[in-house]
Amino acid sequence: MSYPMILITLIVWALFMWAQFVTRLEPTSANSGANFGVTAVMVLAVLALASFITIQVSVDERFVRVKFGYGLFRKRFLLSEIKSAKVVKSPWYYGWGIHYWLWPQMWIYSISGLDAVEIVLKNEAVYRIGSDEVEKLEAAMTRSIT
Structure with a gap:
Protein backbone atom coordinates (compact mmCIF):
# COMPACT_ATOMS: atom_id res chain seq x y z
CA MET A 1 0.00 0.00 0.00
CA SER A 2 1.30 3.42 -0.93
CA TYR A 3 0.74 5.86 1.93
CA PRO A 4 2.06 8.86 -0.07
CA MET A 5 -0.51 8.09 -2.78
CA ILE A 6 -3.27 7.87 -0.18
CA LEU A 7 -2.21 11.29 1.16
CA ILE A 8 -2.10 12.82 -2.34
CA THR A 9 -5.53 11.39 -3.16
CA LEU A 10 -7.00 12.79 0.06
CA ILE A 11 -5.47 16.23 -0.58
CA VAL A 12 -6.83 16.32 -4.13
CA TRP A 13 -10.22 15.15 -2.87
CA ALA A 14 -10.22 17.93 -0.22
CA LEU A 15 -9.33 20.54 -2.87
CA PHE A 16 -12.13 19.26 -5.08
CA MET A 17 -14.60 19.41 -2.19
CA TRP A 18 -13.53 23.00 -1.51
CA ALA A 19 -14.05 23.84 -5.21
CA GLN A 20 -17.51 22.22 -5.10
CA PHE A 21 -18.41 24.20 -2.00
CA VAL A 22 -17.31 27.47 -3.61
CA THR A 23 -19.18 26.80 -6.88
CA ARG A 24 -22.37 25.89 -5.01
CA LEU A 25 -22.29 29.27 -3.27
CA GLU A 26 -22.68 30.99 -6.64
CA PRO A 27 -26.24 31.74 -7.73
CA THR A 28 -27.73 29.45 -10.37
CA SER A 29 -27.46 30.84 -13.89
CA ALA A 30 -27.74 29.78 -17.51
CA ASN A 31 -24.07 28.75 -17.38
CA SER A 32 -24.52 26.28 -14.50
CA GLY A 33 -23.88 23.36 -16.86
CA ALA A 34 -20.15 23.87 -16.37
CA ASN A 35 -20.56 22.81 -12.73
CA PHE A 36 -21.55 19.31 -13.89
CA GLY A 37 -18.49 19.15 -16.15
CA VAL A 38 -16.18 20.23 -13.34
CA THR A 39 -17.75 17.67 -11.01
CA ALA A 40 -17.31 14.89 -13.58
CA VAL A 41 -13.64 15.77 -14.08
CA MET A 42 -13.11 15.87 -10.30
CA VAL A 43 -14.66 12.44 -9.80
CA LEU A 44 -12.62 10.91 -12.64
CA ALA A 45 -9.39 12.43 -11.30
CA VAL A 46 -9.97 11.10 -7.78
CA LEU A 47 -10.86 7.63 -9.14
CA ALA A 48 -7.70 7.59 -11.28
CA LEU A 49 -5.54 8.63 -8.31
CA ALA A 50 -7.20 6.07 -6.04
CA SER A 51 -6.37 3.29 -8.49
CA PHE A 52 -2.65 3.78 -7.73
CA ILE A 53 -2.96 3.17 -3.98
CA THR A 54 -2.24 -0.57 -4.18
Whole structure:
Protein backbone atom coordinates (compact mmCIF):
# COMPACT_ATOMS: atom_id res chain seq x y z
CA MET A 1 0.00 0.00 0.00
CA SER A 2 1.30 3.42 -0.93
CA TYR A 3 0.74 5.86 1.93
CA PRO A 4 2.06 8.86 -0.07
CA MET A 5 -0.51 8.09 -2.78
CA ILE A 6 -3.27 7.87 -0.18
CA LEU A 7 -2.21 11.29 1.16
CA ILE A 8 -2.10 12.82 -2.34
CA THR A 9 -5.53 11.39 -3.16
CA LEU A 10 -7.00 12.79 0.06
CA ILE A 11 -5.47 16.23 -0.58
CA VAL A 12 -6.83 16.32 -4.13
CA TRP A 13 -10.22 15.15 -2.87
CA ALA A 14 -10.22 17.93 -0.22
CA LEU A 15 -9.33 20.54 -2.87
CA PHE A 16 -12.13 19.26 -5.08
CA MET A 17 -14.60 19.41 -2.19
CA TRP A 18 -13.53 23.00 -1.51
CA ALA A 19 -14.05 23.84 -5.21
CA GLN A 20 -17.51 22.22 -5.10
CA PHE A 21 -18.41 24.20 -2.00
CA VAL A 22 -17.31 27.47 -3.61
CA THR A 23 -19.18 26.80 -6.88
CA ARG A 24 -22.37 25.89 -5.01
CA LEU A 25 -22.29 29.27 -3.27
CA GLU A 26 -22.68 30.99 -6.64
CA PRO A 27 -26.24 31.74 -7.73
CA THR A 28 -27.73 29.45 -10.37
CA SER A 29 -27.46 30.84 -13.89
CA ALA A 30 -27.74 29.78 -17.51
CA ASN A 31 -24.07 28.75 -17.38
CA SER A 32 -24.52 26.28 -14.50
CA GLY A 33 -23.88 23.36 -16.86
CA ALA A 34 -20.15 23.87 -16.37
CA ASN A 35 -20.56 22.81 -12.73
CA PHE A 36 -21.55 19.31 -13.89
CA GLY A 37 -18.49 19.15 -16.15
CA VAL A 38 -16.18 20.23 -13.34
CA THR A 39 -17.75 17.67 -11.01
CA ALA A 40 -17.31 14.89 -13.58
CA VAL A 41 -13.64 15.77 -14.08
CA MET A 42 -13.11 15.87 -10.30
CA VAL A 43 -14.66 12.44 -9.80
CA LEU A 44 -12.62 10.91 -12.64
CA ALA A 45 -9.39 12.43 -11.30
CA VAL A 46 -9.97 11.10 -7.78
CA LEU A 47 -10.86 7.63 -9.14
CA ALA A 48 -7.70 7.59 -11.28
CA LEU A 49 -5.54 8.63 -8.31
CA ALA A 50 -7.20 6.07 -6.04
CA SER A 51 -6.37 3.29 -8.49
CA PHE A 52 -2.65 3.78 -7.73
CA ILE A 53 -2.96 3.17 -3.98
CA THR A 54 -2.24 -0.57 -4.18
CA ILE A 55 -0.53 -2.94 -6.57
CA GLN A 56 -1.23 -6.67 -6.73
CA VAL A 57 1.17 -9.00 -8.53
CA SER A 58 0.25 -12.66 -8.97
CA VAL A 59 1.95 -15.59 -10.66
CA ASP A 60 -0.10 -18.55 -11.87
CA GLU A 61 0.63 -21.45 -14.22
CA ARG A 62 0.45 -19.25 -17.38
CA PHE A 63 0.77 -15.58 -16.47
CA VAL A 64 2.36 -12.93 -14.28
CA ARG A 65 -0.44 -10.44 -13.63
CA VAL A 66 -0.02 -6.87 -12.38
CA LYS A 67 -3.10 -4.98 -11.19
CA PHE A 68 -3.27 -1.48 -9.75
CA GLY A 69 -6.01 -0.70 -7.22
CA TYR A 70 -9.40 -1.91 -8.33
CA GLY A 71 -8.13 -3.07 -11.74
CA LEU A 72 -8.47 -0.01 -13.95
CA PHE A 73 -4.80 -0.39 -14.93
CA ARG A 74 -3.50 -3.93 -15.43
CA LYS A 75 -0.89 -5.89 -17.37
CA ARG A 76 -0.15 -9.57 -17.83
CA PHE A 77 2.91 -11.40 -19.10
CA LEU A 78 2.94 -14.91 -20.54
CA LEU A 79 5.40 -16.97 -18.50
CA SER A 80 6.55 -18.71 -21.68
CA GLU A 81 7.68 -15.30 -23.03
CA ILE A 82 9.78 -14.37 -19.96
CA LYS A 83 13.52 -14.91 -20.42
CA SER A 84 14.69 -13.82 -16.97
CA ALA A 85 13.60 -12.21 -13.70
CA LYS A 86 15.90 -10.62 -11.12
CA VAL A 87 15.63 -8.38 -8.07
CA VAL A 88 16.82 -4.81 -8.67
CA LYS A 89 16.84 -1.52 -6.78
CA SER A 90 15.55 1.36 -8.89
CA PRO A 91 16.99 4.85 -8.44
CA TRP A 92 14.56 7.34 -6.89
CA TYR A 93 14.33 9.34 -10.11
CA TYR A 94 12.72 6.40 -11.97
CA GLY A 95 9.57 7.42 -10.10
CA TRP A 96 6.32 5.59 -9.47
CA GLY A 97 3.22 4.76 -11.46
CA ILE A 98 3.08 3.28 -14.94
CA HIS A 99 5.45 4.85 -17.41
CA TYR A 100 8.09 4.22 -20.04
CA TRP A 101 11.69 5.06 -19.17
CA LEU A 102 13.90 5.99 -22.13
CA TRP A 103 17.36 5.01 -20.93
CA PRO A 104 17.65 2.16 -20.25
CA GLN A 105 14.47 1.46 -22.21
CA MET A 106 11.89 -0.20 -19.98
CA TRP A 107 8.36 -0.01 -18.64
CA ILE A 108 7.98 0.66 -14.92
CA TYR A 109 5.00 -0.49 -12.82
CA SER A 110 5.42 0.70 -9.22
CA ILE A 111 3.54 2.53 -6.46
CA SER A 112 6.18 3.08 -3.79
CA GLY A 113 9.64 2.10 -2.70
CA LEU A 114 12.67 1.34 -4.81
CA ASP A 115 12.69 -2.47 -4.81
CA ALA A 116 11.49 -4.17 -7.98
CA VAL A 117 11.74 -7.31 -10.06
CA GLU A 118 13.12 -6.72 -13.53
CA ILE A 119 11.59 -8.96 -16.18
CA VAL A 120 13.30 -9.42 -19.53
CA LEU A 121 11.10 -10.93 -22.22
CA LYS A 122 12.33 -13.08 -25.10
CA ASN A 123 11.80 -10.12 -27.44
CA GLU A 124 14.24 -8.14 -25.20
CA ALA A 125 11.52 -5.84 -23.77
CA VAL A 126 12.26 -4.93 -20.15
CA TYR A 127 9.73 -4.31 -17.37
CA ARG A 128 10.24 -3.39 -13.71
CA ILE A 129 7.51 -4.35 -11.28
CA GLY A 130 7.68 -2.77 -7.83
CA SER A 131 6.84 -4.88 -4.80
CA ASP A 132 7.31 -5.05 -1.05
CA GLU A 133 8.16 -8.75 -1.41
CA VAL A 134 10.59 -8.81 -4.32
CA GLU A 135 12.39 -11.99 -3.23
CA LYS A 136 9.15 -13.99 -3.11
CA LEU A 137 8.04 -12.55 -6.45
CA GLU A 138 11.37 -13.36 -8.10
CA ALA A 139 11.33 -16.90 -6.68
CA ALA A 140 7.79 -17.51 -7.95
CA MET A 141 8.68 -16.23 -11.41
CA THR A 142 11.96 -18.14 -11.59
CA ARG A 143 10.21 -21.38 -10.56
CA SER A 144 7.55 -20.86 -13.20
CA ILE A 145 9.79 -19.93 -16.14
CA THR A 146 12.32 -22.75 -15.77
